[in-house]
Structures are given as C-alpha cells and as structure tokens.
Amino acid sequence: MKHICLIATGGTIVSKDSGSGLEPELTPQDLLDCVPELQEIAQISVRDLYHLDSTNINQEHWLGMANCIQKEYDAFDGFVIVHGTDTMAYTAAALSYLIQNSKKPIVLTGSQKSVYQRDTDARRNLLDAFYFAADARSHGVYIIFDGKAILGTHARKMRTHSYNAFSSINCPEAAILLDGRIVRYFEPEISGDVYFYNKMNARVLCVRPYPGISPEILKRTMDCYDGLVIECFGTSGIPAYGGFDTAIKEWAEAGRIIVATTQVPHEGSDMSVYQVGKKLIDLGILEAFDMTPEAALAKLMWALGLEQGREGIEKAFYKRVWMDTFRKPENENN
Numbered sequence: 001m002k003h004i005c006l007i008a009t010g011g012t013i014v015s016k017d018s019g020s021g022l023e024p025e026l027t028p029q030d031l032l033d034c035v036p037e038l039q040e041i042a043q044i045s046v047r048d049l050y051h052l053d054s055t056n057i058n059q060e061h062w063l064g065m066a067n068c069i070q071k072e073y074d075a076f077d078g079f080v081i082v083h084g085t086d087t088m089a090y091t092a093a094a095l096s097y098l099i100q101n102s103k104k105p106i107v108l109t110g111s112q113k114s115v116y117q118r119d120t121d122a123r124r125n126l127l128d129a130f131y132f133a134a135d136a137r138s139h140g141v142y143i144i145f146d147g148k149a150i151l152g153t154h155a156r157k158m159r160t161h162s163y164n165a166f167s168s169i170n171c172p173e174a175a176i177l178l179d180g181r182i183v184r185y186f187e188p189e190i191s192g193d194v195y196f197y198n199k200m201n202a203r204v205l206c207v208r209p210y211p212g213i214s215p216e217i218l219k220r221t222m223d224c225y226d227g228l229v230i231e232c233f234g235t236s237g238i239p240a241y242g243g244f245d246t247a248i249k250e251w252a253e254a255g256r257i258i259v260a261t262t263q264v265p266h267e268g269s270d271m272s273v274y275q276v277g278k279k280l281i282d283l284g285i286l287e288a289f290d291m292t293p294e295a296a297l298a299k300l301m302w303a304l305g306l307e308q309g310r311e312g313i314e315k316a317f318y319k320r321v322w323m324d325t326f327r328k329p330e331n332e333n334n
C-alpha cells in the first residue's frame with residue numbers, strides 16, 4: 001500500500017459555519033474521520049499546515065507548502081494538499097515551479113461544499129485525489145476536482161458554485177476519474193531529479209487593461225515592483241491612448257520584467273499578429289503564450305526569485321516547465 005501525506009491548508013472543504021460565515025476549522029484527521037474509505041486506498045499520515053480561507057494564501061504559504069513537501073519527500077510516495085478553491089489554481093501553478101521534476105504526485109483538491117454538508121462534493125474529490133496520488137503512473141503537480149486531473153500549470157477556477165469549478169486551459173485534461181478508475185489521456189514525461197526552489201519575489205503588479213484605463217497606476221507604483229503582468233486584450237493589445245503605452249515603455253526602460261498575457265480565457269496570446277502587439281516585442285516584453293495568467297504570475301515570481309539578472313530571468317521564464325506552454329518565442333534557443 002502506498003504511503004500518502006495529507007497536508008491541510010484550509011478552504012471550504014474543512015469549513016464549519018462559525019455563525020459569521022464558513023471558517024476553515026477542521027483538522028485533516030476530521031476529514032479522514034468523515035471519509036474513512038480513504039484508508040482503504042492508501043496508508044495516510046497527516047500534516048495540519050494552515051487553517052486558511054485560500055483568499056489569504058500568498059507566496060509565503062506556497063513556500064511553506066513546498067518546504068513541507070521537501071522535508072517529507074523521502075518518507076512518502078505522494079502528497080495530497082487540501083486547499084480552498086478560490087486561489088487553488090495559483091497555488092498549483094506556484095508549486096509546479098517551486099517543485100520541478102517530481103516523480104512523486106503532488107495533488108491539490110478541495111470542494112465547493114464543506115465535508116459536513118449532506119450534498120458535499122468533498123467525498124468524491126478526496127477519494128479521487130487519493131486514487132490518483134496512490135497510482136504508480138501519477139507524477140508531478142495536479143489539481144483533481146470533479147473527476148478531472150488538470151496539470152498544475154493549466155488550471156483555472158471557472159465557476160463559483162458548481163461542482164465542476166475548474167477547467168484545464170490551453171491543454172486537455174490529463175485524465176478523468178471514474179469510480180476509482182483512472183482514464184489517462186496523456187502522461188507528461190519527467191526527466192532529471194526532483195528540484196526544490198525556496199525563493200519567490202512577489203514584487204509583481206498585475207494590470208488588466210479595460211476601455212478607458214488611465215496610466216496612473218503604472219506611473220505611481222513603478223518603484224514598488226520588479227515585474228509586471230499585463231492581461232492584454234485579445235491576442236496582445238494594450239491601449240495606446242492617454243499615455244498607457246508610454247507608461248509601459250517607461251517600466252521596460254527602467255529594467256522591470258514585463259510579461260504579456262491575455263484576458264481571453266482560451267487560446268493564449270500572440271504578440272506577432274497586430275501592430276498594437278508587435279511594438280511590445282520591440283520593448284523586450286516577454287510573452288505568456290499558452291500559460292494562464294495564474295501560471296504567468298507564479299512563473300514570473302519564481303523567475304525573479306532566482307536573482308539571475310535580466311538574461312537569466314528571461315531564460316528561466318521561457319523554459320518550458322510542466323507543459324506550461326507549447327509555443328516558444330522566435331528567438332528562443334534553450
């Protein structure tokens with residue numbers, strides 16, 4: 001029997017109504033008591049890491065989770081992390097960059113309803129997560145939710161209430177789970193030894209242009225940040241009115257690392273199509289291609305944390321990690 005570590009970080013799944021709204025109070029042992037069949041799938045040990053609504057999870061907690069897994073890595077065959085759904089896609093992306101080449105599965109799950117509610121989705125998601133984590137063919141970072149196995153770099157929360165909360169963006173689901181049977185559509189290859197990173201630089205601003213946006217936010221905040229993620233219109237458009245594009249140029253000239261992604265949920269960015277996008281290439285702006293905005297943000301924080309100068313950061317950003325993008329920049333040579 002595989003030995004799996006259940007790491008609890010909070011979320012609806014472990015929540016109880018405290019009278020002032022749901023609060024993540026339950027321990028991982030409480031979860032095991034609610035779903036005792038889990039013990040038939042694997043031998044389970046628990047780590048009670050955080051009791052947080054995932055709204056309050058940030059880069060320090062990502063590093064805490066990676067550190068917990070690093071410390072326990074040799075002792076277990078796999079890891080299941082219980083997490084709130086609201087920022088689970090960010091955490092899954094961040095762990096995909098912080099823990100690379102993991103032959104052992106690192107599986108995030110949660111639920112839309114507390115494990116204590118009669119119509120909860122917690123039981124199914126927990127069972128699926130353990131089936132997946134205990135399977136010898138599972139490697140790397142995934143979200144398991146509503147019967148789907150989604151690569152950690154491609155998940156996005158698409159629904160606030162329904163059980164099918166997550167979609168796999170710009171990449172098919174890797175597998176589906178049917179009553180404990182795993183139907184795999186593809187199996188990403190992992191080569192090399194597992195590698196843990198222990199630093200991230202969260203001095204990154206995300207800006208989502210909208211019709212009428214003023215450049216004020218960019219003008220007033222440049223000194224607070226080392227990086228910028230712009231969620232462009234369409235393939236890669238940013239407004240040229242009101243000095244918005246000039247403000248971006250100033251950030252680029254001041255050495256800030258800028259990544260262009262798109263606010264369109266599917267099919268990714270392409271700066272080479274329109275004149276409004278092509279000028280971003282000339283400014284040395286990096287492109288997210290098929291990465292989700294969540295993955296682009298986490299990857300930029302990871303790459304900046306490497307402290308390797310502009311060239312090193314750019315190379316790290318364009319290194320394909322856990323199938324995060326299928327496209328490459330024209331000048332890419334690594």
Ligand code: ASP
Pocket residue numbers: 010011012013052053054055083084085086087110111112113
């Ligand atoms: N607010 C909750 C959280 O992200 C939502 C959930 O878990 O579904 O922690």
